[in-house]
Amino acid sequence: MTLLEVKNLKTYFHTKGGSVKAVDNVSFKLGKGEVLGLAGESGCGKTTTCLSIMQMVDFPGEIMEGQIMYENAFEVIDEDRKKSLRDRILNRNPGNEKRTRNLLEFSEAEMRRIRGNHISMVFQGAMNALNPVHRVGNQILEVLNIHEPELEKEDAWDKVIDILETVGIDSARARDYPHQLSGGMKQRALIAMALVNNPDIVIADEPVTALDVIVQSQVLKATKELQRKFDLSMIMITHDLSVIAEVCETLAIMYAGKLVEYGDLRTLFKEPFHPYTQALINAFPSITGPKKDLFDIGGSPPDLRNPPEGCRFHPRCPKVMPICSKKIPSETPIKNGFVACWLYEEEEK
Numbered sequence: 001m002t003l004l005e006v007k008n009l010k011t012y013f014h015t016k017g018g019s020v021k022a023v024d025n026v027s028f029k030l031g032k033g034e035v036l037g038l039a040g041e042s043g044c045g046k047t048t049t050c051l052s053i054m055q056m057v058d059f060p061g062e063i064m065e066g067q068i069m070y071e072n073a074f075e076v077i078d079e080d081r082k083k084s085l086r087d088r089i090l091n092r093n094p095g096n097e098k099r100t101r102n103l104l105e106f107s108e109a110e111m112r113r114i115r116g117n118h119i120s121m122v123f124q125g126a127m128n129a130l131n132p133v134h135r136v137g138n139q140i141l142e143v144l145n146i147h148e149p150e151l152e153k154e155d156a157w158d159k160v161i162d163i164l165e166t167v168g169i170d171s172a173r174a175r176d177y178p179h180q181l182s183g184g185m186k187q188r189a190l191i192a193m194a195l196v197n198n199p200d201i202v203i204a205d206e207p208v209t210a211l212d213v214i215v216q217s218q219v220l221k222a223t224k225e226l227q228r229k230f231d232l233s234m235i236m237i238t239h240d241l242s243v244i245a246e247v248c249e250t251l252a253i254m255y256a257g258k259l260v261e262y263g264d265l266r267t268l269f270k271e272p273f274h275p276y277t278q279a280l281i282n283a284f285p286s287i288t289g290p291k292k293d294l295f296d297i298g299g300s301p302p303d304l305r306n307p308p309e310g311c312r313f314h315p316r317c318p319k320v321m322p323i324c325s326k327k328i329p330s331e332t333p334i335k336n337g338f339v340a341c342w343l344y345e346e347e348e349k
Contacts, residue, residue, distance in 0.1 A: 002071065003233050004030040004053070004119075004201060009066035011045075011052045018305035022048040022061070024257040027331075030201065035227060035234045037248035037265065039241060039280070041301060044254040046237045047124070050203045054121055055103065055111050068103040072118060072200055117147045120194035122187075124205040124237075129190055130178040137164070137174030140193050147197045163192045166229075168222055184215035188222065195226065202227075205237045220246045241284050245269065250337075253277045256302050256312040263337020273339040275317045311342065319343060 011023040023045045030036050038046045051057050053068055103114065115121075123129050131139055140160045144151070151159070161171045167188040178186060187207060194202050207223065208216040224247055227234055236248055244251060244265065251268050253261040253276065261274040272278045282295040299316035302308055308315055314324035323342050331338040332345050 001032045002029050003032045003034075004071070005067075005069040006049070006053065007067040007069065009049065009052055009068065010064040011048050011057055012062055012064050014060045014062065015305070020304045021257050021307060022304060023052060024304075024307075026066075026254075026257075026259050028252050028259060028262055030233050030235065032200075032233055033227075033231045034250060035236060035248045036250045036252060037236045037238065037244035038252050038254060039238060039244055040254035042239060043301060043304075045257040046239075046254055047205055049254070050121065050205065050235060050237060053103070053203070054115055054119060055106070055108075056115075056121075063104060066104065069100050070103050070114075070118070071100050113147075116143060116194075116199065117197050118199055119201045119203065120197070120199040122190050122194045122202065122204040122207055124209060127183060127186060127210060130186060132178050135175050135177055136181065136189050137161070140164070140174075140189070140196055143193050144196050159196065163196045164189070167192045167195070167226065182215070183211050184219055187211065187215075187219050191219075191223065191226070195230065198230070199232075201233045201235070203235045203237070206239075207236070208238075208240075208243060216243075217246075223247060241280065253280065256307060257304055258312060259331075259340065260313065261334075261337070261339045261341075262331075263334060263339075267335050268337070271335075273334055273344060274313075274341050275319050275343075276313050279318075311340070 007027050009023055009026045010021070013020040013022055026045070026049055028036070038049065040046055048057065048061070052063050055063070057063060103111070106114065130136065137157075137160050140163065141156060144156055144159060148156070161174060164174055165171055169185055169188055169192065173181065173185070181189065191207075204223070208219050211219065220243065226232070227247075236243065238244060249265050251263065251265045252259055253274065255276050261268065261272070261277045268277060269281065272281055279295070279297045283297060285294060297316060302312055302315065308325065310323070310325045310327050311317070311329055314320045317324065321342055329340045329342045329345055331340050334344070
């Protein structure tokens with residue numbers, strides 16, 4: 001079942017030097033219980049894509065067009081249109097009820113009920129994401145109280161303790177300040193904050209950045225266990241393919257604001273189609289097999305105020321053809337996904 005579908009999303013940042021096309025015509029789906037990895041170099045549009053889903057793009061950014069279809073959006077009713085529970089039950093027609101709605105049509109009041117309650121985000125930078133002058137438990141309690149103000153104080157605190165213990169933090173640490181926690185514990189606290197309201201979808205933005213390898217492994221293992229326990233749908237943003245391989249089952253590769261390849265993780269790792277995906281995988285060092293020189297992707301990502309014509313990867317592509325610099329490739333179906341590359345469009349013809 002598709003829980004979230006992003007269709008033709010465009011998000012630009014308007015500057016004096018021109019509009020930066022940070023996300024340009026991006027489309028993908030997220031199923032119930034699915035873990036999608038969104039990978040690519042820094043600045044390719046991964047975080048902006050997910051901030052657009054949350055409608056948290058700051059000025060001078062603007063969502064220009066597209067749709068973000070959310071399956072459970074029928075549950076969100078603006079306060080000024082809310083009826084009594086009895087009226088809603090009596091007037092409901094389950095056969096005709098429109099379950100899926102476009103989040104981009106929601107008011108800010110409706111989106112506040114979506115954020116945290118239905119779709120949560122674990123923000124990048126665990127070291128700085130928590131407020132240094134408030135106790136960790138109180139920060140999680142604040143998130144809970146915003147969405148469930150009717151909870152009794154003791155019940156709410158019990159729920160905070162329960163979610164902390166679920167992510168592997170002892171209940172006694174709930175009264176600690178952030179500086180008293182290690183980097184891994186801070187990251188777990190952020191995950192607890194994202195899960196405390198039982199969301200359908202969790203977006204994790206570089207969840208293990210700045211953590212050492214051992215702690216990374218522990219956090220990823222905990223994330224995987226929590227995803228299975230709560231049957232969460234997740235979007236994992238990272239530039240580290242080892243994180244993708246550890247947690248995800250579907251992979252989306254972004255380059256210069258566009259999706260260039262999308263499909264089953266195992267398939268794409270074993271047989272990547274797009275030259276950029278091939279380059280990313282080749283640039284990842286292996287600890288098995290014979291030693292070899294590290295591979296690097298030549299050149300630099302383009303200026304998204306004035307991206308190159310045609311395929312945006314063509315100035316750096318080792319397999320470039322004349323048509324690559326003239327026309328944008330369409331999404332050609334491959335095994336369990338698609339690739340946007342002229343190499344495979346020619347094969348289709």
